[in-house]
Amino acid sequence: MKSNILAFFLSIGSIGLAVLIVWFYNMSDRTAPEMRFMAMDLTYDSKTAESELLKGVMAYDSVDGDLTNRVVVEKTILDEEQQTAVVYYAVSDLSGNVTKQSRVFPADIADIKGIKEEKEEVNIYSGGFFAQDENKSENTESEAAGN
Numbered sequence: 001m002k003s004n005i006l007a008f009f010l011s012i013g014s015i016g017l018a019v020l021i022v023w024f025y026n027m028s029d030r031t032a033p034e035m036r037f038m039a040m041d042l043t044y045d046s047k048t049a050e051s052e053l054l055k056g057v058m059a060y061d062s063v064d065g066d067l068t069n070r071v072v073v074e075k076t077i078l079d080e081e082q083q084t085a086v087v088y089y090a091v092s093d094l095s096g097n098v099t100k101q102s103r104v105f106p107a108d109i110a111d112i113k114g115i116k117e118e119k120e121e122v123n124i125y126s127g128g129f130f131a132q133d134e135n136k137s138e139n140t141e142s143e144a145a146g147n
């Protein structure tokens with residue numbers, strides 16, 4: 001039967017492929033590098049350069065050694081409510097194993113967004129007859145955040 005012969009060669013082929021995959025798998029470096037952060041005093045604002053964000057970040061790989069110069073800033077996400085910037089770092093070793101970690105900086109959101117002073121607008125409301133009702137202000141609902 002033709003189909004039996006075909007099935008036979010297909011299974012031989014896939015066994016061979018599996019052996020090859022296992023062999024490559026065992027040969028390669030599969031351990032991602034370690035990233036370490038040193039304590040750093042930085043407030044993220046509009047002038048913060050990527051080079052500053054990379055200070056105090058180190059990466060070490062068991063096979064490739066020191067990979068600190070391969071650490072990149074992947075993205076930065078601002079949290080306006082918490083007034084923080086979460087900076088995401090990534091580093092890959094020479095075999096392509098990737099480690100991603102993030103750290104949080106206090107952020108000057110107003111500076112980043114280019115906001116100057118919006119107090120004049122606010123005064124329109126606080127000066128009117130809403131002023132006394134505004135005592136139950138929405139600003140007091142700040143919940144203590146962890147960390």
Ligand SMILES: [Ca+2]
Binds near residue numbers: 029031063095
């Ligand atoms: Ca590695």
